[in-house]
Amino acid sequence: MRSWPQPAAVLELLKPVTWFPPMWAFACGAISAGVPIAGRWGTIALGIAITGPLVCATSQAANDWYDREVDAINEPQRPIPSGRIPGTWGLRIAILWTMLSLLVAIPLGMRGLIAVSVALAFAWAYSAPPLRFKQNGWVGNAAVGLTYEGLAWITGAIVVLDGAMPSTRIVLIAALYSLGAHGILTLNDFKAIEGDRQMGIRSLPATLGPQRAAWVLCAVMLLPQVVVLGLLASWGANGAATAIAGLVLVQLAQMAYFMRAPRERALFLSAFGVPFSVAGMMVAAFALRGLS
Numbered sequence: 001m002r003s004w005p006q007p008a009a010v011l012e013l014l015k016p017v018t019w020f021p022p023m024w025a026f027a028c029g030a031i032s033a034g035v036p037i038a039g040r041w042g043t044i045a046l047g048i049a050i051t052g053p054l055v056c057a058t059s060q061a062a063n064d065w066y067d068r069e070v071d072a073i074n075e076p077q078r079p080i081p082s083g084r085i086p087g088t089w090g091l092r093i094a095i096l097w098t099m100l101s102l103l104v105a106i107p108l109g110m111r112g113l114i115a116v117s118v119a120l121a122f123a124w125a126y127s128a129p130p131l132r133f134k135q136n137g138w139v140g141n142a143a144v145g146l147t148y149e150g151l152a153w154i155t156g157a158i159v160v161l162d163g164a165m166p167s168t169r170i171v172l173i174a175a176l177y178s179l180g181a182h183g184i185l186t187l188n189d190f191k192a193i194e195g196d197r198q199m200g201i202r203s204l205p206a207t208l209g210p211q212r213a214a215w216v217l218c219a220v221m222l223l224p225q226v227v228v229l230g231l232l233a234s235w236g237a238n239g240a241a242t243a244i245a246g247l248v249l250v251q252l253a254q255m256a257y258f259m260r261a262p263r264e265r266a267l268f269l270s271a272f273g274v275p276f277s278v279a280g281m282m283v284a285a286f287a288l289r290g291l292s
Helices: 007-014 020-032 041-066 068-074 089-127 137-160 168-199 204-208 210-234 238-259 262-272 274-291
Strands: none
Touching: 007 041, 007 089, 020 041, 020 137, 020 168, 020 274, 041 068, 041 089, 041 137, 068 168, 089 137, 137 168, 137 204, 168 204, 168 210, 168 262, 168 274, 204 210, 210 238, 210 262, 210 274, 238 262, 238 274, 262 274
16 A cells, blocks of 8 residues: 655646646736836745745645545545545645745745735635535635635735735726636536535535526626726726727637536636636736836
């Protein structure tokens, strides 16, 4: 019997493919702050490394540990249920990555360290009892959206502002994209409907059914983007507002295709629709930078 985890299995547990959203949001925050980037590249690179390979990876390890029973039903090939990460190694890795995240975050300053601590607290509360936010699709996805997008964005701005709080405009745009992320996260729940129902996890597809959940996620994805483009237009950033409007129209066309078979096409929308929403984040970040 294997007593040590396979290195490849550890990397799979930490899920590098999931690191991009908070890293991107952190970069958006740094850009939106409107201050010169020159001389701050090292700090920005450190922040991006913390948000992705450390904090986000911690959340993935913790989630897989506390989801090991439902994964044995839905995805038995994953590292923990397959035995490639044996015993309590999944939990140990999550704890180790938590400690490493806090240690590496010290150079970001007090507010940066507080932001990382809050993100880690949400990462554990999402998966671990007694809170286990993911038991409720509304609460769990809101918590992840808040930390993956909003908190990462605001932290990126704080870091380049040398610890100062960003403007109300930046906080508002970050909050709106956090809300939109709730819909994006729901896409991931379509693949686990049976296991979620068996284990009592009240994801939106499991409780509302695939069709109604699809309507909800599309609305939650799109409406914040519409508000963002409206705000940018009202602030005089008409070019950015027009660009985001174009991105929204592309998503509408893709969502029409997705809605005809949401369970089968959730991966399609995730792969080909979500990038247009993510691109809008950077458009908004540069618009905010120009308004600073």
